[in-house]
Amino acid sequence: MPPSTTTLRLILGDQLNPLHSWFGEVRAEVVYILMEVRQETDYVRHHAQKIIAIFAAMRALARRLEHDGHRVHYLRIDDPANLQAIPANIDALLAHYGATGFQYQEPDEYRLDRQLAAYAAQLALPGSMAGSEHFLTTRDxxxxxxxxxxxxxxxxxxxxxxxxxxxxxxxxxxxxxxxxxxxxxxxxxxxxxxxxxxxxxAQHDHAALWAGIEAAGVASFGRPDAARIVWPxxxxxxxxxxxxxxxxxxxxxxxxxxxxxxxxxxxxxxxxxxxxxxxxxxxxxxxxxxxxxxxxxxxxxxxxxxxxxxxxxxxxxxxxxxxxxMPGYEQHNVFGHDTPLPSWFWDGKTKMRCLRHAIGQSLDDAHAHHIQRLMIIGNFSLLAGLDPHALHQWYLGVYVDAFEWVEMPNTIGMSQFADGGLLATKPYVSSAAYIDRMSDYCKGCHYDKKARLGETACPFNALYWDFFERNADRLSGNQRLGMVYRNLFNMDQDARAACAGQAASVRLRLEQL
Structure with a gap:
């Protein structure tokens, strides 16, 4: 006989912990629901491997729960019954099961936290939130x-x-x-x-999963390569x-x-x-x-x-x-930067060897380590005056590990200093000298790592000095930048003006770099 009451429990795509206390006992009246939805694939454009990896892991957790005896309802991205939005799907499933209760785990992204809180509040049946049992600190x-x-x-x-x-x-x-x-x-x-x-x-072949993602019309970027997904x-x-x-x-x-x-x-x-x-x-x-x-x-x-x-x-x-x-952190833009991302953020085709490698690796693997993200891609973006919100959306989409709670502060605050110092104590930027010291990227590059001026001068060099020149009113009082500004102010006016002119030229021809 089916249970007289049924509670639906929602598991989001970043809540794949099989040791959560929810799963400590099998309860016939509980149905766990997982869903692959366009709401989550489309709010920013995501790397194909990120979508594949998350969906594959969601499916694996669903299989484990079913194996352990739990009731699971899984909506695949190409399921005709999938309404492609979390609230609409929950509504349909509440009706399908005649559910008498709804529960969800604490979301880690503000937009989902607000959406699910509002949804639970308007339900005519009991709705509640449980902890995710993951972090070592509370939100506040x-x-x-x-x-x-x-x-x-x-x-x-x-x-x-x-x-x-x-x-x-x-x-x-x-x-x-x-x-x-x-x-x-x-x-x-x-x-x-x-x-x-x-x-x-281990590599996994998710060709069938990728076919379903494509059939559902999900737009993505990066190299899908569904036959070599290495994420667990x-x-x-x-x-x-x-x-x-x-x-x-x-x-x-x-x-x-x-x-x-x-x-x-x-x-x-x-x-x-x-x-x-x-x-x-x-x-x-x-x-x-x-x-x-x-x-x-x-x-x-x-x-x-x-x-x-x-x-x-x-x-x-x-x-x-x-x-x-939150809300509103993503709108910080203390320097007023508004230049669109160059097209080579989407194909890696630039003559700057460091960026060609770091962006190319990101597009190939949906991953780059923290210094590539901060001191190559983020460094150039800040020096060149790229739109920090557009960059945030790119980082959020391109990296397999990027979820808004961790990616947004790292991009807006740490990488772009767009919050004016709420997160970081100084802008993390450098000229070519740092890149050359910490990598082999400068070897064989089209640009000269030592030159500030001229068509083949490394763009980082003039952009670096010009960034501090343009933002002296805001940054020169920062104690961590004292050496930078002493060096800048010791340059003669002609050299400073030449750097400014070179930097302006670089910013005008970003697409051709």
Whole structure:
């Protein structure tokens, strides 16, 4: 006999945690609903591999739940019954099951949080929200930590998190190794030694899934390559990836976390952000494995601390910034930049070798590591005056691990400084010298890394000095930029004017660079 009451529980595409307490017991009156909808594929244009990877992981979780005895209703993107919007599909399923209740997990994106809260509020039956059981902080925890303080600083937040969660601390609350931050040890370029570890991630052929996505009319960009998706489909694969990183990548991660190289797209990075951001992995277990590796003598402290800082510090911090700043954070544009993205953001066809590689890799793999995103693509975008909102939409669409709560602050605040310093303490920009020091991108490039002026001068050089010249009123008082402005003001007026003219010329011919 069917149950007299039925509750529908919605699982979103970034809530793929099979260990959630919802699944602790099989309940005949509960139906779990997962849906692939145009609402989510179309709000920005997404990379094909991102869509494939998320849908494949959603389908894998549905199979596991069914195997464990749970009732599951799964709507595929090309299902004729799919109304392609979350509220419309829920309405239809509530009627289909004669449901007496509706529940959902706390969404991580503001637009979905507002949509589902409004939807639940207008229902004639009970609707409620459960926690996602994922993050180490609440949405408003960072805001409470900084209440009454003149400025938010990630380093202060990070140290508080280390103490609260007992991570890399010794008795008495002292930091392991006698210092909180080993960033100065983590800035080495990679010249081929030690060798990049072999990529042990399994490839999956999702040709049939991709065919269904295309049949539904979903627009995308990037290389689909549905036969070589390497992102984990489920928690078991994600755990295998985590173990492989701890064994082969973490020992060298620290020194080379900022390095870039044309022959090594991964280097020693974990590639765990997709599994973390879809909640296949919990940050606590990732942090614990890294700390255990140090305590067992397998990985040096500077590498482990740098890796943990990205998760316990930065990841939780930017989420706090996001929720404290929404709605409207995406509209920040303190410099008034409004230049459209050049067409080569969509095909990678530029003569600048660094951007050709970083954007080309992004289009090929739906992934680039944080320094490629920040100091190549983001660096150029800020110096050239590209529209930060358009760039935010590109980042959100192109990267497999990009969800708005983590991507938006990283783009608007960290990469583009468009919030005027709410997130970052200074703009993260450089000339060609930094790119050459940390990569092999400048070798064989069409442009001269040392030249500021002329048709073959590296565009980064004049753009760099002109950016600080144009924004001196806003930035020259920033203590972290004191050296930059001393060097700028020591240039003679002719040199400064020449840089300004060169930069203006570069901005006029972005499409031809």
């Amino acid at each position: 925890e960072a805001e409470r930590i900084f209440a009454g303080r003149p400025q938010w600083l990630m380093e202060y937040f990070y140290r508080q998190m280390r103490l609260v969660h007992g991570v890399l601390v010794e008795p008495g609350g002292k930091p392991a190794g006698g210092q909180w931050n080993f960033d100065h040890d983590n800035r080495k370029p990679w010249r081929g030694t030690p060798p990049e570890p072999f990529d042990t991630r 489909q489920d928690r078991a694969e994600a755990l295998t990836h985590l173990d492989a990183f701890i064994e082969h990548g973490l020992p060298h991660f620290g020194h080379y976390q900022d390095a870039m190289h044309t022959t090594a797209t991964r280097l020693f990075h974990s590639m765990l952000s997709f599994a973390l951001n879809t909640k296949m992995l919990h940050p606590r277990e990732v942090i614990a494995e890294a700390e255990d590796a140090w305590r067992a003598g397998h990985a040096p402290l500077h590498a482990v601390e740098g890796f943990i800082r990205q998760i316990l510090g930065w990841r939780e911090y930017v989420r706090g910034v996001y929720w404290a700043s």
